[in-house]
Amino acid sequence: MSPFIDYTLHLGDNSLILGQKNAEWCGHGPVLEQDIAITNISLDLIGQARNFYQYAATLIGDGTTEDSLAYLRKEREFKNLLLVEQPNGDWGQTILRQFFFSQYQYLLFQQLQNSSDKHIAAIAEKSLKEVTYHLRWSSEWVIRLGDGTDESHQRMQKAIDELWRYTGEMFEAASYETHVDLSTIKEQWINKVKKVFDEATLQMPVKIFMQTGGKEGKHTEHLGYILTELQYMQRAYPGCEW
C-alpha cells in the first residue's frame, strides 16, 4: 500500500477510535448537556473518519469500502495514535484526552487544508469548523476542572500523569508521514497546552519517556478490546446489513 494511503488511513483511524471511545459516554455523562456534547463530538469524529475512509477506499480500489476499512481490518492494521485508544477513565481523563487531541488536530488540519491533495485539503477545511468547537469546549473544561475544587484539580493532575506519555507520538513522524511539518506543530502545541495548563493551575509535566508505535500498528492492549466491540457484528455475522 502506498505511503499516502497509509497516511489517509492513519487520519481516519485517529478519528474513528476516539469517536468510538467518546461514544461510550452516551447515557453516562455527568450531566445531560455534557453527555450530549461528548456524543456530538463523537459524531463529528466518526464523520471525519468516514470522509477519510471513503477517500482511502477509492485510492485502494479492489472493492474496499469505508465499511470494510472500519470493520474488517485487524488491530495491527490500525494506525491510530496510542493516545486515542486510552481508557476513558473519569470525566477528567476523557476531557484531557480530547483536549490533547483537539489541539493537535486543530494545528494539523490548519496545515492540511493547504495540502496539495485536494481531497485531504477539503476534509481538513470542513472538519476545522467542528474541531474549533471541540477545542474550545475541551479547553474550557480542563480549566474548569483544574482550577475547580481540590478533588477535581487532583484528578486532572492524575489524568496528566496518565496520558502525557502518549503525547510525544503525535510529533514523531511515521514512515508514511511526510506531508506535514510536525516540528512546527509540536512547538505550537506545547505553547497552547502550557497556556491552558497555566490558567487551569495545572503543572506542566517534566520530560519523560514517550510511548510510540500506534502509527505503525503497534498498540497498547486497549485497542483490541475496542475493536472487539466495534467490529462485533461484522465478525459474528459477516456481511450483515440493517
Added chain:
Amino acid sequence: MIAKTVDKETIYSYLEEINDPEVPVLSIIDLGIIRDVKMNSDELEVVITPTYTGCPAMDMIVATIKIQLATLGFKKIKVTQVLSPAWTTEWMSEEGKRKLKEYGIAPPNPKQQVCDQKLFAAAEAVQCPHCNSYHTHRISEFGSTACKALYQCDDCKEPFDYFKCH
C-alpha cells in the same frame, strides 16, 4: 415525463419539496446544501454539500433526492458530495431563517460570532424565537443535533434550540 424536456427550474422545484429530516420545516434548498445541478441528455447529477461532517441526515437526503427525481424520467441520477468550500450558515436562505424561527428554532445570527477559539467568551446574543427577547443565555453549546446549541430565554423562560453559526 421525458427527461429531455425537463429544465433546471423543474429540478429545483422538485428539490424544494425535500425537507431536512432533522429540521423538517426546512427544505434542502433553504438549507443551502444544493451546489449544482448538471444535466446531460438523460443523466442527471446533483451536487450537494454536507452541513456538518458527521451529519447522519446526509445519507437519507441523498436517498430522498434520488427517489424524488426518479419520476422525471432520467436514466441515471447521481448525487455527488463536495466538501470544499465548506458549508456555512450564511448560505441558508432568508426564507429558511424565517421558517426556522416560526418553528421555534432561533436562526443563525448573520455574523459569525462564536467560531473562534476564545475561551469563556460571553455567549452570543440570540433572540428568543418565542417572545423575541434578547435576554437569553446559553445552556450548552451542543444541542439535540450537531447543528444546534441549547439556549433558554430569561424573560419567557422557554428553552429553545439555536441553529448555531458555522
